[in-house]
Amino acid sequence: MIDTTPSVALVLVVVALVTVGVYLMLERSLTRVLLGVISLGNGINLMFLVAGGRAGVAPIVGLGEPEDMSDPLPQFMVLTAIVITMGVTAFGLAMAYRSWQLNRHDEVQDDVEDRRVARRAAADQAAFRDEDAEVTTTLDEDAAQAHDETGGERP
Template sequence: MIDPDMTPNLLLVVVVVALVTTGVYLLLERSLTRVIIGLVLIGNGVNVLFLLSGGRAGGAPIVGTTPVEEMSDPLPQAMVLTAIVITLGMTAFLLAMAYRSWQLNRHDEVQDDLEDRRIARMAAADQPAFEDDTQDTRTDLEVEAAEARDETGDREDEQEVVRT
């Protein structure tokens, strides 16, 4: 038999699913602003999930003021408070990164890493990594940087830098 005190509210389960789904979608975007919003949504979804896992709402978990059978579980509440602090710290860090990116580039888009592309290309061609270590590939990387797809529209400026 199902204990009615432990069955979760279906509306809150739908809220958790919606928050986490939207958060993951935003987390996969290239804009740091959307990544921050996605992280906050995932954090809030997990916090609601923690509270759902704590069972029914009850009295304050203070011995002497509430009978033991009517007390709510204090562990999920403590975990949610800890998760709030961790989410706040991560949000502050990502906000600092987005602000610095805006100061340097006037956008907060995360660009592709050319070195990662080069290593992936070598792995696809089944070339050993030590062969590339003996070559000076600085000019190749500069050419690849000029040819890379830049979503911010500053491609002409990068090509001029490479030519000089």
């Protein structure tokens, strides 16, 4: 009988990586969100490898007995996930760099349109009515009143 019990240390590492990843993804800084995506991706990849069973002989026909071979499916899935995580990381880095170029910070700010939707929801108004015709402020006035959490000046 083959022992497929996972290592407790690896399970704890998976839990820690996923927990840290989720926590960082809930932040407003794009850099922290990016670190959270990387941590979450590594945790999930490690979980796939732990769930794939014990290490064994390379899954190549002729090198060993079939019961001694590793399952190749989790390895293929992890390789694919690594490529996808690398692509998401590159895209997130590009967004964070562009945000830094434009605003000198990488904080995600509240959108003016989000404020409008929240105002309509708070007033319990129907979504099909055209509230833009009744609003007395312009988008520029709404943007000037938007809260800047970073304390930086607006360009």
